[in-house]
Amino acid sequence: MQRNDRKPPTIKDVAARAGVSVMTASRAINGKALVSPSARQAVARAVEALGYVPNASARALAGSADRRVALLHSNSTTSAYLGELLLGALAEAPQRHLHLVVEQCAPGASAQEVVDQVAQAHVAGVILPPPLCDWSELVDLLTQRDIAVVAIAPDRDGPDRLSVGTDDRHAAYDLARHLIDLGHRRIGFIEGNPRHRASARRLQGFRDCLADHGIAVDDALVAAGDFSFRSGLDAAELLLGLATPPTAIFACNDDMAAAAITVAHQRRLNVPGDISICGFDDTPLASAIWPALTTIRQPIRDMSREAIGLLAMRFRSQDEGSGDSIAAVKLDYQLIRRQSDAVPARH
């Protein structure tokens, strides 16, 4: 009855305590078939009593079951985004018997160099957050090397391409409808970086919604932007400087929405009294400004969780030689209503 168990219990200890062979213990622990209920129970009890936890290294070494997968990132995403991604992946990986490694690709590296780096890591799969997931040269090279790729929120999901994301168009549609339901008819839109397809999809959802509600889209109300706060300032300046300014602004991300609020305040406009302003993404910024932003939240953590799941599934079907399974999963977004929107002021 010593306080400090120097060594953690091994499967041998479990087997001994359960009165079965190591193999039976192994099978029971891994939930395989072909184990009698009684043995299964005995093992379960032993595991419980000993506080046994399988040794991941040994498992990886023995079977070819545990594979390594990498979360490859450039330094261009924010650490909040990356943090969420990491948390999801780190939580899911062990459950799927995958080892997660994190790789950062060097700033100026060529696709070939990045692939070499990944290959060095002996990974069987890679999770690619934006903007990496849209670097087709990289994706192709990886695929050629038989490394599975799953894209997080890619610009477009090709067939036979593993991806997870949300439906930007649909989310934008919903947000636009929210504004319309409030009574807005002149709604300004601040575009994101034209190189990101997400921006185009959001605009599309916005346009579709207006069209469906019989509202003509005034092109003067669609201002260019690039997702940066700075660009949001200019766009909002333009929109609010119009002869007939909009009663609401739909910004393609929170940063630009925050900028729009800043401009509104500079112009002595009350938000949301005089003008409603909505964002997209629900970054921490959204709730750290006043008024807090009504915005769309994407389940980032769940995305990487799903990504790991997709990889695990792909490996399984590879092993079984069966055809590929589901390729693109779409997760639900959420409209977060805070204080930056309201019914339009009477004229």
Place this chain on the structure above:
Amino acid sequence: MQRNDRKPPTIKDVAARAGVSVMTASRAINGKALVSPSARQAVARAVEALGYVPNASARALAGSADRRVALLHSNSTTSAYLGELLLGALAEAPQRHLHLVVEQCAPGASAQEVVDQVAQAHVAGVILPPPLCDWSELVDLLTQRDIAVVAIAPDRDGPDRLSVGTDDRHAAYDLARHLIDLGHRRIGFIEGNPRHRASARRLQGFRDCLADHGIAVDDALVAAGDFSFRSGLDAAELLLGLATPPTAIFACNDDMAAAAITVAHQRRLNVPGDISICGFDDTPLASAIWPALTTIRQPIRDMSREAIGLLAMRFRSQDEGSGDSIAAVKLDYQLIRRQSDAVPARH
């Protein structure tokens, strides 16, 4: 010359190619002594040619060298902070031959429960970010179980306690001095959560600086807060509503500084023309508002990197039976000057 090397090369391949035994290869690869220069070189060449990378699992399984360490977090820190911490730790751990696992402790769990959870993970050490690092019951329990603990930015670093952080007092002193150098004499201060010692240390640095410059601290200029945006609003309201308002405000974090800017704008004050406002932490928020905040940046990623280093060092000295080494490391902070500060307006 096949395209797809099915299996990665093992140490056997390296040894064969170098014309030495597996053991010599192992020793050479790990930089151990007792290897002839010629052998060492041959192995190095073989490694290079084969693109050999040691298999971490096998290494962990064979030696007792690789230990597991956990980054334990509650869900109370922001994901940006956690993300940075993760990136630092994930990058450093393999280099130190440590396996990093990430554990989230359940919201309402007792210290005992959390320790049990950690023990389950077979870790030899734990990295504790705030506020976990200040939960002394937890730290004690962990220590009793012979699990090394390193605290990230703890409220106070005891002797014999591994910790890494920055010098809050000193950083606050520097920021205050920056304001004084600009010409400010009436400087408001917005406190953080009184339960966080960091808040007190920042106030102390602020006071010390004023004292050193012969400026009396007017207690009316020190407003309570709790690090939240909301509390910053109230504090700023109070400060700016004073008969003789300050010409500058030093907020204990960026969120409250952002709030102060909001209030200033509501009162038709120009920032920084009419009033300078500084933050602390350099969160993404700092550069996503207008004007962008002058603030203090803490090297969060480096902190977790250092934390891993401390653990590795501790293990090494444990193994060698030597006494404990350096316990508390302080990292350099940085004063980031942006657009929220300026010389005070003439009266």
Place this chain on the structure above:
DNA sequence: CTGAAAGCGCTAACAA
């Protein structure tokens, strides 16, 4: 300085 043997904890494959 170098090498051979043994085994880390676990699981495929094969028997029983």
Place this chain on the structure above:
DNA sequence: TTGTTAGCGCTTTCAG
């Protein structure tokens, strides 16, 4: 349904 044998890739003995 169960147990046995072998071996994953590496490092630790312990002998050369």
